[in-house]
Amino acid sequence: MSTTVIPPVALPAPVSTSTAPAIRPVTTTRVRRFLGYTVRSYLGAIRNVPFVAFLIALPTGLYLFYASMYGNQTTNSGVNVSALMMVTMAAYGGLGAALSAGNAIQQERGSGWFRQLALTAMAPLDVMVAKVLVAVAMMVPALGAVFIAGAAKGVTLTPAEWASCFGLLLAALAPMVILGLALGLWFKPQAASAGSTLLTLMLSMLGGLWFPLDMMPDAMQTVGKLLPSYWAGQLGLWPILGGGFPWQGVGVIAAWTVALIALGVVGYRRAVRSSRR
Amino acid sequence: MNESTLAIAASGLTKSYGSLTAVDALDLSVPAGQILALLGPNGAGKSTTTEMILGLTRPDAGELRVLGAPPVEAVRRGEVGAMLQNGTLLADVTVQRLLTLVQGMHAHPLPLAEVIERANVAPILRSTTTKLSGGEAQRVRFALAILPDPRLILLDEPTVGMDVDARRHFWSVMGDLAAEGRTILFATHYLDEADEFADRIVVINKGRVIADGTGTDIKATVGGRLIAFNGPHRDYSTLPGVVAAAAHGDRFELNCFDSDLTLRALIGLPDVRGIEVTSPSLEDAFLKLVA
Structure with a gap:
């Protein structure tokens, strides 16, 4: 055989040579698609009972344990210790939820499912923003469970205090989703899961969420005050303790957020390069 | 042909991964x-071609329109x-x-x-x-x-x-x-x-x-089926349905585009034994195409 290439077949003549393909009416809007995806993703995540139970069980259990032992004490300024513990244990729970949920985003992305989502009308950035919102919202059951346990243990706060404690914790811990995500981008899935658990424990312990920082040696106090977990706790306690607003904490958390975003971006580029596709 | 009437219009499409050229100046009009x-x-x-048409992979070079639009836009429009x-x-x-x-x-x-x-x-x-x-x-x-x-x-x-x-x-x-x-x-x-x-x-x-x-x-180019048999030496490539014939000692191999037609003719020939019909792997077929 001398020739192996067959010339292309004659293509059927086009029906029309001038009309562009009609653009069909779009029946959904960008906002509806975004909200629909966000809400359905959240419901899907919250229905994962083992995952939610895992996020709730330890902080709530630890809180009930410590509150039973020290809860009826009061501080020098007359604040009930069970209320303070409620806030710091909720911060620990929220931290764990944010890290795990952030890590789960990368596991879903790494599984290849996001490639299928890239074939929809939703831009990849919108999908990512929705996923981060869902991860932030995964803190709600973790914070809520400890707060409910606190109420059961006799913590009495005004509605404004409950709401501001909850809101400040949620806002202060939200950047930790990016830490979980970055962890997933830098490490293989199993290492990333283990890493997010380890980081949760270390940040909680060193950040004074389990034992007050002022019970620790000076060197550890210095380290603790550089951690976002410490400041999340302080911001959450502010409505109860009063005093000057911890602006320093906002600065520390903002600095961490910038650093984590940079870490995430570098990790993302690295992950894209090494996966070839 | 007007570009907008084509589902896919690709010209000079190229994509490399490191030193590997996965798609090399591909032209395709669908x-x-x-x-x-x-x-x-x-x-x-x-797969690389498919991914470029879907907008999942960006070509290094070349033109690509999907239903008259850039791939990502066509995908977003559903x-x-x-x-x-x-x-x-x-x-x-x-x-x-x-x-x-x-x-x-x-x-x-x-x-x-x-x-x-x-x-x-x-x-x-x-x-x-x-x-x-x-x-x-x-x-x-x-x-x-x-x-x-x-x-x-x-x-x-x-x-x-x-x-x-x-x-x-x-x-x-x-x-x-x-x-x-x-x-x-x-x-x-x-x-x-x-x-x-x-x-x-x-x-x-x-x-x-x-x-x-x-x-x-x-x-007709790559052959559909492979017929192997033992028989006397002669030119089997003239049998109906045959693309090419090869001999390995007493064993002959015919690459056929219509093996049914070839078989009917082959069975009528004297001293032909041990007939075996197989589908060549595409890899084998490609060896022919790229030879």
Whole structure:
């Protein structure tokens, strides 16, 4: 055989040579698609009972344990210790939820499912923003469970205090989703899961969420005050303790957020390069 | 031909991964409504080509328009649906929830009931994605592909993991979709499948188009079946249906584009024994095409 290439077949003549393909009416809007995806993703995540139970069980259990032992004490300024513990244990729970949920985003992305989502009308950035919102919202059951346990243990706060404690914790811990995500981008899935658990424990312990920082040696106090977990706790306690607003904490958390975003971006580029596709 | 009437218009399409050129200055024009098979061995560049058409991979060079628009724009407008090769499904959700989730993300999705019927996923709606068999998962991927009500459907090795019945059902549904004027491009490494279901076969190897024609054209070049037998020495290449003949001692091998025709003639010849009919692997066929 001398020739192996067959010339292309004659293509059927086009029906029309001038009309562009009609653009069909779009029946959904960008906002509806975004909200629909966000809400359905959240419901899907919250229905994962083992995952939610895992996020709730330890902080709530630890809180009930410590509150039973020290809860009826009061501080020098007359604040009930069970209320303070409620806030710091909720911060620990929220931290764990944010890290795990952030890590789960990368596991879903790494599984290849996001490639299928890239074939929809939703831009990849919108999908990512929705996923981060869902991860932030995964803190709600973790914070809520400890707060409910606190109420059961006799913590009495005004509605404004409950709401501001909850809101400040949620806002202060939200950047930790990016830490979980970055962890997933830098490490293989199993290492990333283990890493997010380890980081949760270390940040909680060193950040004074389990034992007050002022019970620790000076060197550890210095380290603790550089951690976002410490400041999340302080911001959450502010409505109860009063005093000057911890602006320093906002600065520390903002600095961490910038650093984590940079870490995430570098990790993302690295992950894209090494996966070839 | 006016570019806007083409489902796919690619020229000089090139994509490299490091030192490997996956797609090498590929030209491809697919008119709307055609069923086209992209045929090639593993590593020929089928998946990379598909990914570029879907906007998942950006070409290094070349022009590419999908239904007259840049690929990503066509995808966002809901004009393109795809079954990705080994496409991962979201873990730990039911098929029903998965389809509802994705339906809400499209510009003008088909009604869910229609998708469920066409993809034959009604019996597995309550199953969890992680517990599906290979064939069931393919049906879900197929449902995802038609969900946007696309005018162009890309299928990357769609029938892998399907049994014979599922394959038949799959292609009959595909035929219906094509009859509605949708363009279908599927990548495969089975010549038989390409021949049976496609209007046109484009053979690619090492990222280049090496043959382009109807199934009959391609088979006439690469041969459809291989007939081996022992017999006396003579010129067997003149038998009907034969593309090429080769001798290995007393054993002869005929590459045929119509093995039935060849067999009938062969059986009438004296002293022909030990006849064996096999389908050459596509890799073997490619050795011929690229020789």
